[in-house]
Amino acid sequence: MKPGDNPNWFAHSPLTRVNSEKDRSAFIETRLKDPNSILVPLWRGDPLVAGGKAAFLSAAALPECPKDAPVVLLGLKEGRAYFGVDLSSAAKDRAQAPFAEMGEYLPIRAAAGVVGRDDLAIIGHGRWLFEWRRKHLHCPICGARTELKNGGAKSACPACESEHFPRCDPVAIVLPVHEDHCLLARGPHFPPGFLSALAGYVEPAETPEEAARREIFEEAGVVLSSIRYQFSQPWPFPTSLMMGFIADAEARTLDLDTDELEEARWISRQDIDALRAGEARDGIFLPPPFTIARQLIERWAGGA
Template sequence: MIRPGFTGSTLDRADCLRHDPAALAEAAADPGARLLKLDGFDPDVDARGRLGWTSLGDAPDDARLVLLGLDQGSPRFAAYVEGMRAPPARSSWLNRALDELRPDEAATYAAARSVLDWHARHRFCANCGHATDMIRAGWARHCPGCGAEHFPRTDPVVIMIAEHSGRALVGRGPHWPPGRYSALAGFVEPGESIEEAVAREIAEEAGVRVTAVRYVASQPWPFPSQLMIACVAQAGDDTLTLDANELQDAKWVDRAGVRAALAGDPDAPFLCPPPYAIAHTLLSAWVKA
């Protein structure tokens, strides 16, 4: 079974509590309720790869509580403070923490980070510009100006491998770490299917025409909030014409080379994405196909 990073949280999201103010208040008063420990947007992670939790009494006085869900019946919350902003780039600490987090814990963190960042970026109504209020236990915002309700957004992104003659196409962005290559990726545009987005992005970035797009897996990506849709497509030829605005380089790599990269072999033809990235999952699935 394919298990991409940031999936597999054990929390029950408890949607029924979001619509019941009395039940939500009871959950917040539960002695077993816990608050996710965050330093800004970075998680507290112990030596076992577990998230840190504390009592709700440690929430800042001006914080609004977001219900993450129930862990074996015990409520779990995150704190949103007006004015908090996620940093533009992931810190070196966060990258290390993501490597250490257990998969189920990473999934819980991803949900918390995404919804907190959504609140930070959507304080005003997109319809009339009025300041909005948090409702539904943190899973929506209400505009008192026009009555509109707004819900956390997830942007669909295709991430894909083009294959030709037993080789996979990988590319690297202009500012990536030395040697790092990954699957190509791009946002799905309005009025476009997943298959059309895959074909368009590969053609735009690498000049390769593809057909027979097949779905592999998906992943919530919390930086800030995308749904990564992993696919493999068949290339008609292997001639590359790169868009220099998108890619610094791209190349075809056979299964032995991809397998070496996944294993961290220093002689591999490229440095693989980290295991929590769905590009790693996609490359792993491709070498086994």
């Protein structure tokens, strides 16, 4: 698959990862002192936005951050190192967080429609690492507090010397199709009409295709035949790798698991086209373009 074949937001970071640097700690120390290096400030995973774009700072601003603010190395672009800095502990309110006077810490879903896609991919990478760190502060073996190492590439336990690496949780997300209809659904935590593709975590000892088949049967009672992988999306909510499928359903009958789904509907291609054109249809709202669910719908509507 060529990079251009993957339309997903949060993918294709313009940064080159710094994995081959022999002495990563020395590299990080030098680059953090270099004012040409870039800081990506995040507050609870939300980016600083100013003037309709992401506000990235010079590393010269680092002394204005709390000393204990976690810093992660995200990569290199045009010779500059990019670092994420987590300012969550500096303020309980986003308006009081460091650098907030420059703009606004915008909730990331809102920021997704504002900042450029390259910047969003960089922001998503930082958010991912900080979310992982926030939920894995302690060693899963002995319970001691771990330390972030190598610019966030891993954490290490000073007590038992074990090492731990950022999580990546695979999820299968599926657009079932039958003749000229596709199946969209919503869980009870979404408002009426806000429909999306069905998704579920890949379980231990399961392939993504098996997870796709199982989830759709468990939640909607729909049997899938051909399951076709389309593309993937790094999804920093908090640490998921979404793997997208379009799959043929054997029939359009539904048998909903009402604990999981409040509503599921087969939507015609004609209605999908109208919704994509911004027309109203039965109070349905398609998922926003930054979601892989929407990109699966777009691909199917485009003839896949």
